[in-house]
Amino acid sequence: MxxxxxxxxxxxxxxxxxxxxxxxxxxxxxxxxxxxxxxxxxxxxxxxxxxxxxxxxxxxxxxxxxxxxxxxxxxxxxxxxxxxxxxxxxxxxxxxxxxxxxxxxAHPVIGNNAVLAKELDLQIVGALYPHEKYPVGNIATTAPISAQAFADKISKVLGRAPLYIGNDPSRTLHKIGLCTGGAQDMIEQAYAMGCDAFISGEVSERTTHFAREMGIDYFAAGHHATxxxxxxxxxxxxxxxxxxxxxxxxxxxxx
CATH class of the missing domain: 3.40.1390.30 (NIF3 (NGG1p interacting factor 3)-like)
Structure with a gap:
């Protein structure tokens, strides 16, 4: 029926x-x-x-x-x-x-951030902006993984290679900020919250300079894909x- x-x-x-x-x-x-x-x-x-x-x-x-x-x-x-x-x-x-x-x-179970985190074996532990009751950005932890290995995992999960911006692909990541879509400017908040890296969808010219100069890795994984x-x-x-x-x-x- x-x-x-x-x-x-x-x-x-x-x-x-x-x-x-x-x-x-x-x-x-x-x-x-x-x-x-x-x-x-x-x-x-x-x-x-x-x-x-x-x-x-x-x-x-x-x-x-x-x-x-x-x-x-x-x-x-x-x-x-x-x-x-x-x-x-x-x-x-x-x-x-x-x-x-x-x-x-923002949904904690089926939301874009929650689904992406689960697919990448990340454990969400908090909000990127702690004051938000319904956070649209999150902080997650991961088992120690190199930046290059994390980029490879993103490629496998999303079916497309991310644009990786960083200084050392061998650097080990532990704490990662994430917000899908066009949230590239949240990299500044991820840095302020002590994240090793930030993953979002899009990237801007200014994102490159911030990532390089402040020492936080960035992964632009695609607005649509994320x-x-x-x-x-x-x-x-x-x-x-x-x-x-x-x-x-x-x-x-x-x-």
């Missing part, structure tokens, strides 16, 4: 599980586009790109669940150009869009708890 659910009921489940109301974010978390169609198949992915929408259309899905949705602070409001094309595709094909940003980064884990795990949870068919679609992104 096929299980169906409304977009609002699906959102309510995710809102409660991720404690979305506790976050002040750069975009609205939860239901962003309601197509008003009962849902029996969900496509999950990192970003609600046109390619992901096209995959949902091809697979006759009625909902897309992502980490990067729409309506970010500071972006133009009119539904024109690329944004207009995306919204039009969703509405014309009866597809709802649900998105979770910081709540999906944030596949959370949304994939959320989809698996929904399939298990709600009985709705869920398929993860990985739209390749080298960044």
């Amino acid at each position: 096929t299980t169906t659910i409304t977009a609002q009921a699906l959102t309510d489940f995710c809102d409660e599980y991720l404690q979305a109301a506790n976050f002040s974010d750069y975009c609205p978390n939860g239901l962003q586009v309601d197509a008003g169609v009962p849902i029996d198949k969900i496509i999950t992915g990192v970003t609600a790109s046109q390619a992901l929408i096209d995959a949902a259309i091809a697979q006759n899905a009625q909902a897309i669940l992502v980490h990067h949705g729409y309506f970010w602070k500071g972006e133009p409001a009119p539904l024109t150009g690329m944004k207009g094309n995306r919204i039009r595709s969703l509405m014309q094909h009866g597809i709802s869009l649900i998105a979770y940003h910081l709540p999906l980064d 944030e596949r884990g959370g949304i994939r795990k959320l989809g698996e949870l929904i399939a298990d708890r709600l009985g709705v068919a869920v398929t993860f679609v990985d739209v390749d992104n080298p960044v």
Whole structure:
């Protein structure tokens, strides 16, 4: 028997599980586009790109669940150009869009940081910013490992080689800060918290100088690659708890 659910009921489940109301974010978390169609198949992915929408259309899905949705602070409001094309595709094909940003980064079990840490055999021991009740960055420990061996492990786990910035690949790492996505500037906080290294998704020109001059290793492992884990795990949870068919679609992104 096929299980169906409304977009609002699906959102309510995710809102409660991720404690979305506790976050002040750069975009609205939860239901962003309601197509008003009962849902029996969900496509999950990192970003609600046109390619992901096209995959949902091809697979006759009625909902897309992502980490990067729409309506970010500071972006133009009119539904024109690329944004207009995306919204039009969703509405014309009866597809709802649900998105979770910081709540999906920070969740202690299925969050992006938690999943990445587990995959890399890291043990999360605290928050990168101790004052945060729901930390979006973490501090973890590892069995002693060289910087080069850690880079090799990242390559194996994520299927892509990280950009490693450091002074000595043979240096032994013990304490590692991590925050997936575009959190490269948190390297300064990782240094302040006594971390040997910091891992995130993206890198900036300034990141290189800070890492080299302050003696903290940096691993830029890819914004997309480091944030596949959370949304994939959320989809698996929904399939298990709600009985709705869920398929993860990985739209390749080298960044």
